[in-house]
Amino acid sequence: MILLADSGSTKTDWCVVDNGQATLTIKTKGTNPFFQTEEEIAEEIKSSLLPSLPTTQIEDVYFYGAGCTPEKLPILEAALRRHLHITGRCEVATDMLAAARSLCGHKPGIACIMGTGSNSCAYDGEKIVKNVSPLGFILGDEGSGAVLGKTLIGDILKNQLPADIVKAFHEEYQLTNADIIERVYRQKLPNRFLAGFVPFLAKHLDNEAVYALVVDGFRRFLVRNVKQYDGWNHYPIGFNGSIAYYFKQPLEDALKAEGMTLGKIIQAPMEGLVAYHTNKE
Structure with a gap:
């Protein structure tokens, strides 16, 4: 099972993907590490995301968001790992990369x-x-x-x-x-x-x-x-x-x-x- 996130400053869209199929979508408040601490982001994940997830055991997490510049990536990754048991990759990237991968795929x-x-x-x-x-x-x-x-x-x-x-x-x-x-x-x-x-x-x-x-x-x-x-x-x-x-x-x-x-x-x-x-x- 993998977890995808597309986050702006006002809302975050999460999608659970299992066996190649999107099986669940969840909306939480927006996340922006320029304006929020690791603790604040982790608390939002704990209170708004976790109760809606079927399990906290996640193979891979791909989080795309506003404010996810290289120097801010560790804040997001640490917040995600605090409450999610990630066994594979935890990739945090910009909303620009989300747009590129969504529009262009692997081309x-x-x-x-x-x-x-x-x-x-x-x-x-x-x-x-x-x-x-x-x-x-x-x-x-x-x-x-x-x-x-x-x-x-x-x-x-x-x-x-x-x-x-x-x-x-x-x-x-x-x-x-x-x-x-x-x-x-x-x-x-x-x-x-x-x-x-x-x-x-x-x-x-x-x-x-x-x-x-x-x-x-x-x-x-x-x-x-x-x-x-x-x-x-x-x-x-x-x-x-x-x-x-x-x-x-x-x-x-x-x-x-x-x-x-x-x-x-x-x-x-x-x-x-x-x-x-x-x-x-």
């Missing part, structure tokens, strides 16, 4: 994450061989929910979008300039605040200027990130995440404009991870 390719933040990598069929740093929503994260929201807000406040879109925005959100500046510059998690305006973009995607804003955001992502990887012009480019999933048409248009081919789009990587770890992709 080389280029994989991207496009959710609240964005990321990308070149992948050799087993590991990441090149990664352009995403740099976060201030310096990078092109094409992400946070940056699309940031662009929308900037264009609204500077009257760069049609008057009917500006009017619709103010009617829907009732936010003053001071409110927005307070949330972006002085309060916590401004990236989530900005990504919260993505539904407005989706609602008004039939407006030419809004559609162009989204396509331009995706093109910036492709130019500044994906075009740095060898093979970008012949590998299909795969995407994981809600932004790619719900904005498929403008994403396709952006790829076409940059001479690229769209590969798979998935909302979450677990199904592909099960296939990867059971050699069924």
Whole structure:
């Protein structure tokens, strides 16, 4: 029996795989070793995961998560081993590797994450061989929910979008300039605040200027990130995440404009991870 985990800062999806089949899925709170201690992570495993598992005897554990950088891996592994009796491998890796393995399987390719933040990598069929740093929503994260929201807000406040879109925005959100500046510059998690305006973009995607804003955001992502990887012009480019999933048409248009081919789009990587770890992709 193996145990897979796909973890973000808000939730973790666990999947028990027995004899090559996914037999049980479990949801617990998110895990991020940048913000949590080993003790806190271990306690969440003990209180929320263990009661739902058929046994604590696990052959292999593969944990993919936000914040799982090389220097933080020992925290996660120690927390997992504290309550799980792991007889084989215990591999902790980044959410980027989860996306790559889910999208590309055991074949080389280029994989991207496009959710609240964005990321990308070149992948050799087993590991990441090149990664352009995403740099976060201030310096990078092109094409992400946070940056699309940031662009929308900037264009609204500077009257760069049609008057009917500006009017619709103010009617829907009732936010003053001071409110927005307070949330972006002085309060916590401004990236989530900005990504919260993505539904407005989706609602008004039939407006030419809004559609162009989204396509331009995706093109910036492709130019500044994906075009740095060898093979970008012949590998299909795969995407994981809600932004790619719900904005498929403008994403396709952006790829076409940059001479690229769209590969798979998935909302979450677990199904592909099960296939990867059971050699069924």
